[in-house]
Amino acid sequence: MSDIRDDVVAGFEETFGRASEGVWSAPGRVNLIGEHTDYNLGFVLPFAINRRTVVALGLRDDGVLRVASEFADEVAEISIAELAPERLHGWSAYPLGVAWALGQFGADLAGVPGADLYIASTVPVGAGLSSSAAIESAVAVALNDVWQLGFDRQTLARVGQLAENKAVGAPTGIMDQSASLLGREDHAVFLDCRSLESSLVPLGFAEAGLELLIIDTGVSHSHATGGYAARRASCEQGARILEVDSLRDLTVDDLPRARNLLDDETFRRVRHVVTENQRVLDTVIALRESGPLAIGELLDASHISMRDDFEISVPELDLAVETAQANGAIGARMTGGGFGGAAIALVPSEGISRIQVAVDGAFAEHGFAQPTMFTVTAASGAARD
Numbered sequence: 001m002s003d004i005r006d007d008v009v010a011g012f013e014e015t016f017g018r019a020s021e022g023v024w025s026a027p028g029r030v031n032l033i034g035e036h037t038d039y040n041l042g043f044v045l046p047f048a049i050n051r052r053t054v055v056a057l058g059l060r061d062d063g064v065l066r067v068a069s070e071f072a073d074e075v076a077e078i079s080i081a082e083l084a085p086e087r088l089h090g091w092s093a094y095p096l097g098v099a100w101a102l103g104q105f106g107a108d109l110a111g112v113p114g115a116d117l118y119i120a121s122t123v124p125v126g127a128g129l130s131s132s133a134a135i136e137s138a139v140a141v142a143l144n145d146v147w148q149l150g151f152d153r154q155t156l157a158r159v160g161q162l163a164e165n166k167a168v169g170a171p172t173g174i175m176d177q178s179a180s181l182l183g184r185e186d187h188a189v190f191l192d193c194r195s196l197e198s199s200l201v202p203l204g205f206a207e208a209g210l211e212l213l214i215i216d217t218g219v220s221h222s223h224a225t226g227g228y229a230a231r232r233a234s235c236e237q238g239a240r241i242l243e244v245d246s247l248r249d250l251t252v253d254d255l256p257r258a259r260n261l262l263d264d265e266t267f268r269r270v271r272h273v274v275t276e277n278q279r280v281l282d283t284v285i286a287l288r289e290s291g292p293l294a295i296g297e298l299l300d301a302s303h304i305s306m307r308d309d310f311e312i313s314v315p316e317l318d319l320a321v322e323t324a325q326a327n328g329a330i331g332a333r334m335t336g337g338g339f340g341g342a343a344i345a346l347v348p349s350e351g352i353s354r355i356q357v358a359v360d361g362a363f364a365e366h367g368f369a370q371p372t373m374f375t376v377t378a379a380s381g382a383a384r385d
């Protein structure tokens with residue numbers, strides 16, 4: 001962490017020719033369970049991870065925002081008065097979209113100073129670990145502080161989501177920004193995406209001799225295109241036909257009626273969401289009452305539901321999950337929006353290298369590119385460093 005903090009401070013000085021005034025950071029997240037339930041106003045159980053995006057910031061005495069990053073060649077620049085989703089492009093739409101979105105939530109952008117921002121990150125991009133929410137959350141807490149806006153974390157999560165929806169153009173839910181802003185060491189964030197009430201659930205991985213292994217397939221995905229939006233549209237159609245405001249209003253008892261009224265594909269999409277909500281609730285109870293050794297079957301069932309009902313898995317994710325399960329994982333599932341990205345496996349610490357060797361071997365045997373594997377721990381949410 002101190003390395004990347006030094007990097008952004010140095011990057012800021014090199015880019016803007018002066019010292020920064022402060023450094024803020026926000027973590028990526030991994031979703032333990034509860035996939036595609038957030039925009040259906042259901043339940044999710046992600047946790048913030050020990051990989052962070054760090055922002056160094058210095059105020060300006062004009063109304064200009066400039067953003068630079070280790071992952072971009074150019075410095076993006078716009079005056080605050082001109083901020084609008086259609087004027088934001090490329091990676092800078094994430095940080096600048098947050099500035100715009102703060103205004104949408106009532107910040108008086110006419111009265112705030114400009115700022116220079118330099119951003120660096122240790123959250124892998126494209127792995128389904130919310131590198132985008134980490135940028136949004138880090139910038140949101142930084143601007144909230146220096147502009148003295150006083151927004152609470154729930155509102156900042158909604159700010160990040162709005163930036164992603166309108167400035168980036170990805171119709172995502174509220175989970176990722178919430179995890180990045182509300183996370184705590186060794187805890188998951190149990191979030192009701194309708195009321196936005198949240199509570200922290202102890203994970204107890206270390207006490208149980210377990211670790212969470214990320215298996216990044218390297219298969220790229222984007223939530224701004226194709227499948228993610230199509231799944232969201234199917235869910236909305238299912239809710240319309242079943243005459244509920246959102247799929248959150250359904251329970252497993254409603255599934256027989258849903259089967260009668262919906263075409264097979266829409267029914268399976270709905271069944272995933274309804275059963276996944278129940279799995280989140282069951283996982284929270286299992287963690288609280290019995291600890292992490294009790295959640296393996298729920299993780300496995302979540303993967304099957306995403307593979308067969310929601311159809312958002314890919315062969316690489318299925319292979320990662322099956323190989324981990326066959327080699328001693330307590331449970332495994334793909335995580336995030338799907339169509340690529342990473343799988344998670346909850347594994348006994350002493351069995352990690354065996355699983356890694358088995359996954360590497362299986363990928364080679366199938367002619368898939370070598371995956372990247374690493375463990376993550378639950379970390380604290382966005383903060384001024």
Ligand code: GAF
Pocket residue numbers: 031034035036037038039172173174175176223336337338
């Ligand atoms: C992505 C989205 F950004 C989240 O809002 C959520 O819908 C997730 O996919 C699927 O659970 O991470």
